[in-house]
Amino acid sequence: MSQLYGGKILWIDLSSGAVITKDTSGYARNYIGGRGINARIMYENVGPQTDALGPQNIIAFGTGPLSGTLFPGCSRTDVMCKSPVTNLIANANVGGDWAAELKYAGFDHVVLTGRAEHPVYLSVRNDIVELKDARHLWGGTTWDTQRTIKAELSDPEVKVLCIGPAGENMSTFATVHSNVGNSASRTGVGAVLGSKNVKALAVRGTGGVAVADPDAFFEACVAAHDTIKGADYYEELATLGVVQAEYAYVLSGIEAGSDAHDGVRDLDPQGTTDYPAFWKEYGHKRTGCMGCPVHCMENYDVPGHGSAVMSCELYTQLTWEVRNFDMHLLYDLVKQCMLMGIDNTSTATMIQFVMQLYDLGIIDESLTDGIRMEWGSKEAIHGALNAMVLRNTEFGDVLAQGMKATAEYFDSRVPSERRGGTSTYEHAMQVNNNPMYGINPRMNAMALGYAIGRRSDCITDLDTNQFDTITAPIYPGWTEEHRLAEVEYNYQTARDLTGLQNAGDPESLEGKAQIVHDMGIHTGLSDMAGTCKWHTKWLFLDLRPEHYAKALTAGLGREVSEDDLLRASLRMRHVERALECKMGRRRENDTIPAKEFGKPVSRGLWKGKLGVTREQLEGMKDEYYTLRGWDLETGVPTAATLHEFGLDDIASDLAERGILPGWTGEDFGR
Amino acid sequence: MYSVINVDIEKCTGCRTCELACSLHNYGECNPSRSRIFVVRDQDEGLITTVPVVCQQCEKPLCLNMCPAQAISRDPETHAVVIDEDKCLGCRTCVYVCPFGAPSVDPRLGVAQKCDLCGGSPSCVAICPKKALSYVGAEEESLRRKRTRVERYLSVIGTRG
Numbered sequence: 001m002s003q004l005y006g007g008k009i010l011w012i013d014l015s016s017g018a019v020i021t022k023d024t025s026g027y028a029r030n031y032i033g034g035r036g037i038n039a040r041i042m043y044e045n046v047g048p049q050t051d052a053l054g055p056q057n058i059i060a061f062g063t064g065p066l067s068g069t070l071f072p073g074c075s076r077t078d079v080m081c082k083s084p085v086t087n088l089i090a091n092a093n094v095g096g097d098w099a100a101e102l103k104y105a106g107f108d109h110v111v112l113t114g115r116a117e118h119p120v121y122l123s124v125r126n127d128i129v130e131l132k133d134a135r136h137l138w139g140g141t142t143w144d145t146q147r148t149i150k151a152e153l154s155d156p157e158v159k160v161l162c163i164g165p166a167g168e169n170m171s172t173f174a175t176v177h178s179n180v181g182n183s184a185s186r187t188g189v190g191a192v193l194g195s196k197n198v199k200a201l202a203v204r205g206t207g208g209v210a211v212a213d214p215d216a217f218f219e220a221c222v223a224a225h226d227t228i229k230g231a232d233y234y235e236e237l238a239t240l241g242v243v244q245a246e247y248a249y250v251l252s253g254i255e256a257g258s259d260a261h262d263g264v265r266d267l268d269p270q271g272t273t274d275y276p277a278f279w280k281e282y283g284h285k286r287t288g289c290m291g292c293p294v295h296c297m298e299n300y301d302v303p304g305h306g307s308a309v310m311s312c313e314l315y316t317q318l319t320w321e322v323r324n325f326d327m328h329l330l331y332d333l334v335k336q337c338m339l340m341g342i343d344n345t346s347t348a349t350m351i352q353f354v355m356q357l358y359d360l361g362i363i364d365e366s367l368t369d370g371i372r373m374e375w376g377s378k379e380a381i382h383g384a385l386n387a388m389v390l391r392n393t394e395f396g397d398v399l400a401q402g403m404k405a406t407a408e409y410f411d412s413r414v415p416s417e418r419r420g421g422t423s424t425y426e427h428a429m430q431v432n433n434n435p436m437y438g439i440n441p442r443m444n445a446m447a448l449g450y451a452i453g454r455r456s457d458c459i460t461d462l463d464t465n466q467f468d469t470i471t472a473p474i475y476p477g478w479t480e481e482h483r484l485a486e487v488e489y490n491y492q493t494a495r496d497l498t499g500l501q502n503a504g505d506p507e508s509l510e511g512k513a514q515i516v517h518d519m520g521i522h523t524g525l526s527d528m529a530g531t532c533k534w535h536t537k538w539l540f541l542d543l544r545p546e547h548y549a550k551a552l553t554a555g556l557g558r559e560v561s562e563d564d565l566l567r568a569s570l571r572m573r574h575v576e577r578a579l580e581c582k583m584g585r586r587r588e589n590d591t592i593p594a595k596e597f598g599k600p601v602s603r604g605l606w607k608g609k610l611g612v613t614r615e616q617l618e619g620m621k622d623e624y625y626t627l628r629g630w631d632l633e634t635g636v637p638t639a640a641t642l643h644e645f646g647l648d649d650i651a652s653d654l655a656e657r658g659i660l661p662g663w664t665g666e667d668f669g670r
Numbered sequence: 671m672y673s674v675i676n677v678d679i680e681k682c683t684g685c686r687t688c689e690l691a692c693s694l695h696n697y698g699e700c701n702p703s704r705s706r707i708f709v710v711r712d713q714d715e716g717l718i719t720t721v722p723v724v725c726q727q728c729e730k731p732l733c734l735n736m737c738p739a740q741a742i743s744r745d746p747e748t749h750a751v752v753i754d755e756d757k758c759l760g761c762r763t764c765v766y767v768c769p770f771g772a773p774s775v776d777p778r779l780g781v782a783q784k785c786d787l788c789g790g791s792p793s794c795v796a797i798c799p800k801k802a803l804s805y806v807g808a809e810e811e812s813l814r815r816k817r818t819r820v821e822r823y824l825s826v827i828g829t830r831g
């Protein structure tokens with residue numbers, strides 16, 4: 001066992017059943033771990049020709065050096081593969097306790113290639129690695145699967161990542177699930193696991209994570225915990241919970257809800273989506289991931305509806321997006337998504353898309369398997385959700401293939417005049433075919449975050465910022481004085497970062513690119529370390545590079561500087577971007593839906609304001625590419641940038657493909 | 671008056687930070703398998719229950735009374751029930767007789783391990799983010815519990831008498 005690392009990457013070819021291990025050390029110094037190492041592995045193994053749902057795709061599950069340690073938020077597993085949704089990189093991140101357990105078994109990453117002949121699950125018990133028959137588990141919900149595996153391995157402490165029926169059916173929005181509500185949700189990672197005939201990854205480890213200097217490491221971790229607990233937003237988050245924060249965002253117009261989708265403008269016509277009231281009535285306990293002081297998840301026990309976990313975006317997706325104002329229905333839907341293993345956000349945005357077209361009279365129930373896709377209809381939402389999971393109707397099968405496929409299906413069956421002469425795809429809230437979150441893209445920095453984010457959404461993605469979205473939420477119970485004090489604090493933070501007076505102002509374009517650039521580097525750091533990005537300044541919980549540097553230095557027994565880490569984070573991002581560009585992404589793909597440009601926010605704090613234009617977005621992109629060292633014309637990392645980060649091999653590869661900007665013919669010493 | 675580690679299971683979020691702090695403090699590694707406090711988690715059907723299990727330093731410790739090697743004694747300063755590793759046989763008697771199953775035999779050391787209150791300043795309590803663990807006087811805690819139970823009772827019956 002090496003310090004902080006398990007030391008090995010478990011590499012399994014499902015087609016042949018061959019299990020090999022590789023040393024982590026070859027990757028660790030440049031890419032730290034987690035998302036960093038995953039990115040490098042991806043670049044080396046997938047490309048434009050890779051079929052996302054074919055055996056040649058690979059899927060990597062990566063922990064980081066701080067996973068499973070006392071460092072706060074030590075729970076994260078980064079999941080990466082080629083995405084069946086975007087045909088670019090799929091990346092999602094899951095908490096719980098699986099990452100720690102994998103480390104305790106002595107592994108840092110698990111990489112799966114090929115396709116098993118029949119359903120299997122991976123069992124890792126310290127150094128015993130087996131592929132076990134999972135035919136009897138096929139069809140089971142995510143919760144039943146975990147329970148059955150623990151029972152048959154006779155060990156309740158086994159930690160399980162698994163797919164539900166959605167993943168088995170390769171519904172492109174399928175998730176990889178763990179525990180109750182821990183989920184790697186976006187960009188179709190569950191579908192890729194399903195395509196490989198892998199039902200679950202069950203891990204049990206009884207080793208530990210070694211550290212070079214236990215006293216110094218202990219001290220560094222305690223300092224990080226104390227920093228989080230002392231942060232401005234900690235009390236609100238830890239006491240009131242995300243339920244309260246989410247409600248505040250909706251009240252403030254930050255959560256677009258219907259805003260971005262030309263839907264209802266009344267906040268809550270009957271006052272029935274009062275999330276805090278629902279929590280007060282049915283809340284069972286606050287819970288969260290391993291090693292986390294924030295415990296952002298709310299566990300409910302609702303009579304007649306059973307138990308489930310809600311958090312964050314879950315509150316706003318299958319309510320606002322589809323104009324459902326029934327909290328009990330929302331709760332049932334959230335639970336159904338967890339059990340079936342399908343992404344709540346994508347599901348909501350997909351259903352909203354269909355409801356919008358139905359409402360506009362562009363489609364009717366002859367194209368929706370007879371389901372009347374009326375706003376807020378319980379039958380419609382349940383019907384579409386189940387169809388998308390099971391793919392047992394033509395409508396469900398089309399939905400399961402994503403927004404573009406659905407639009408093409410409608411376009412081919414609806415006369416052009418009924419569509420207003422345009423494709424139904426124009427109505428889709430998507431970026432690179434990935435259904436968007438509820439966060440309002442009409443806000444300047446959010447638009448940039450959506451546009452350049454490597455998985456084309458904004459919130460758990462990395463290249464985004466929250467400055468102008470949490471500059472001024474109306475928290476229930478806050479006085480105006482308190483709110484304004486928070487606003488000033490956030491403005492000052494933005495000023496300190498950019499040196500620009502108005503950088504924190506949501507209405508200004510000033511400094512937005514710098515903020516998004518910086519935020520991406522910082523959240524990337526936590527993704528590489530195997531910890532939770534919520535704890536970074538992304539959400540004002542204030543973990544800074546120095547916290548990671550101190551813990552890594554003490555744990556590894558060698559000096560790791562803040563600069564080393566920030567540079568590694570940028571290097572990782574260049575690798576990802578180069579891979580995306582290799583797969584076909586260019587500047588013109590970095591955008592938001594055209595219909596959103598220039599439309600002001602319709603309610604909340606910025607009612608009638610904002611509404612980023614195409615020109616404004618392009619201007620911010622120029623600034624952002626310049627900061628990153630990416631070519632202004634194409635958005636591809638330049639030869640100079642790649643060289644600066646020691647990525648000559650990638651530069652050489654891009655040059656061979658004829659897409660390297662600024663390449664003058666040198667051979668990069670290959 | 672001596673103190674013990676009190677567990678408030680309603681506050682516990684199941685984050686297991688206590689396990690990590692305990693193992694790091696006592697063994698210099700992050701390893702829940704070696705932690706002297708262990709969070710039992712149950713989540714069947716989505717209802718999450720998490721209960722930290724840790725030695726309650728019993729007034730009449732069965733482990734102390736039953737130990738065939740007489741390896742267990744009371745620390746006069748902290749009142750903790752402690753194990754003399756040199757005498758311990760690793761026979762697991764203490765594991766079997768403990769009402770909570772709190773002790774365990776460490777596979778690497780081959781001897782029983784249990785909470786010794788970190789000599790009077792338990793690291794798990796210090797780091798518990800939800801203050802589900804507290805290190806307070808045993809009597810004080812009994813009184814506090816009476817008060818919180820009465821408050822709840824009154825809120826349930828809807829009257830203050």
